[in-house]
Amino acid sequence: MTSTQPRTTPYRTGPAFAALLIAVLAFSLMQTMVVPALPDLQRTFDAGTTASSWVLSAFLLTASVATALLGRVGDMFGKRRVLLASLTVFATGTLLAALSTSIGMLIAARAVQGVGSAAFPLAFGIVRERFPRERVPVAIGLISSTFGIGFGVGLVIPGPIVDALGWEWIFWSGLIVIVLGIVAVAAFIEESPSRSPGSVDWVGVALLSAGVVALLIPISQGRSWGWGSPGVVGLFAAGAALLAAFVAVERRLAAPLIDIGLLCRPAVATSHVAALIIGFGMYGAFTLVPLLAQTPPAAGYGFGASVTESGLFMVPMAATMLIASPLAGRVGAAVGFRTPLVLACLVGVAGFAVYAGAHESEWALYAGSAVLGVGVGLAFAALANLVVGAVDPRQTGEATGINTIARTIGGSLGAQLSASIVASDTAPGAGLPAESGYTTAFVMSAIALGVAALAALAGPGRRERRAEDGERAGA
Known part of the structure; x- marks a missing residue:
């Protein structure tokens, strides 16, 4: 495996790492902060359900494309430069969203926002190239966990913001974080030393x-x-x-644009397959748990929670992710990242088992979220490190970009199928989803994570990875 170029001056990894965390947090927050505000947006713009769903879909579509494209462009022209450009476009889209006067304008603004997704593959590449080798696994784990933490927190904080200030302040507050990220990246990140030559x-x-x-x-x-x-x-x-x-x-x-031979390497291929299945299994919890908590007790289940209160059920997940992600980095550096990835899937199965079997009590939802957070934190950190460790530094952006796309597609499909399962079974006389729909959806996610564990086991272990690296080096 090719090594990065040596640095001639000390690199301040602390401020640089903080800058990267702010950048990726800004994007991950903007993914879901709009979700609790969708009912207000429908009323404000007199929009239908289909139109309002595009406020989410437009963001997802452009994010998926930008992740792969800009990850590759960063490998070619410099990750810092492309990261700053991505964040600037992201800030522009957020500003337009805050100023939107129609649902069409808001959808277009959300599409522009999706370009900020490039923060993740570019951040992984910068860490790989510029940080001391022994700190890379933990740093990548924390960046990966920020994705899930921002996703979960983005479901919690919009309720109070919308109630107190209005939906526009979801975007104004997000813009503040993005601008802070731009300033921090410009001040503390040095340009990447390696390039992957070629044209777009x-x-x-x-x-x-x-x-x-x-x-x-x-x-x-x-x-x-x-x-x-x-x-x-x-x-x-x-x-x-x-x-x-x-x-x-x-x-x-x-x-x-993408090296197909790179995708066929066992460590990379199995990581992408695992990311797809893990995304499918885990993302259902992000949407179903708040919905279950908001269901009025008259349906025979649920707690009649407000939007803000239902978001609190996701807080234990964010907390345990912060603990699990750096742990995955340390364990993986010692024994290889296949082990924490398999463990992540099995812990996720346990979390969904708690959801499925005991969701009639609030403590069970809190406990299930805490357990699942461990699984999500381990999984995100292990997946990123597996991909980063399997490729040349000049290919980090394109490889991690594809992994993010796989997880996004899996998550989108899992969330939609989970919601469809819940909506397909209505409680008699209540006009609300039956409790059995939630149970079925949680069991489906548990099964998916069991399959993901098998996919992770199919990947090369540490010895096989070393042999593969040796063969590439000798080629």
Whole structure:
């Protein structure tokens, strides 16, 4: 494996790491802060359910494309430069969202915001290149956990903000964090020393973008269109065809957008498969737990919690993620990252088992969230470190970008299917989802994480990874 270029001057990793955390936190918060405000946005703009769902979908679509594209561009032209550009576009989209006067303008602004997703692969690459080797696993673990923490906290804090100041302040407060991130990155991050030469493969960009969009649109709209509708089936087929064409084109290029051979390495391939399944299994909790808590007790379950109160059930998850992620970095550095990844999946199974078997009491939801947070923290940290450790430093951006896309697609599909399962079974006379729907959805997530554990076990262990690295070095 190629090593990074030596540094000639001391690098202040503390301020640099804080800058990266602010940047990735800003993006992860903006993913979900809008979710609790959707009812207010519908009333404000007199929008229907389908239109308001695009406030989430537009962000997701552009984020998925930008993650892979800008991760690769950062490898080519410098990660600091591309990170600053990404955050600047992100800030512009957030400003436009705060000033929106129509649902169409807000959807467009959310699409612009999605460009901020590049913060994750670029941050991983900067840590890989600029930090002391012994600190890389823990740093990557903490950055990975920030994704989930911001996701969960973003469901908690908007309630008080909207009640006190209005929905616009979701974006004004987010803009403050983004600007802080821009200033911190500009002040404390040095430009990356390595480059992956080449030109931007615009044909690959078009095919990958169209393929990902064709997959994510039916995933996000499957409930409203119908999973068996011609639109959903046709888009899934088109997405598969476009991605197959993307692979065929990339194999023929000397400087592709994504190195297909890189994706075929056992450590990378199994990490991407595991990320897809883990995303599918875990993301259902982020949406279903608050909904369950808000259900009035008249339905025979639920606690009649407000938006703010229901978000508090996610706080234990954020707390345990902060503990688990650096732990995964230390354990993985000692014994290899396959072990914490398998453990993460098994802990996740236990968390969903608590949700499924004891969600009639508040303490069970809190306990399930705490257990699941350990699994999420271990998983995010282990996945990122597995990918980063398996590739050349010049390919970190593109490899981690694809891993993020896999987790996003899996999470989107899992969240939509979980919501569909809950909505498909209505309690007699109450007009509310039956309790059995939540149980089924939680069991489905537990099964998915069990499958993810098997996928993780199929990946190379530490000895196999060393042999693979030796073969690459000798090639």
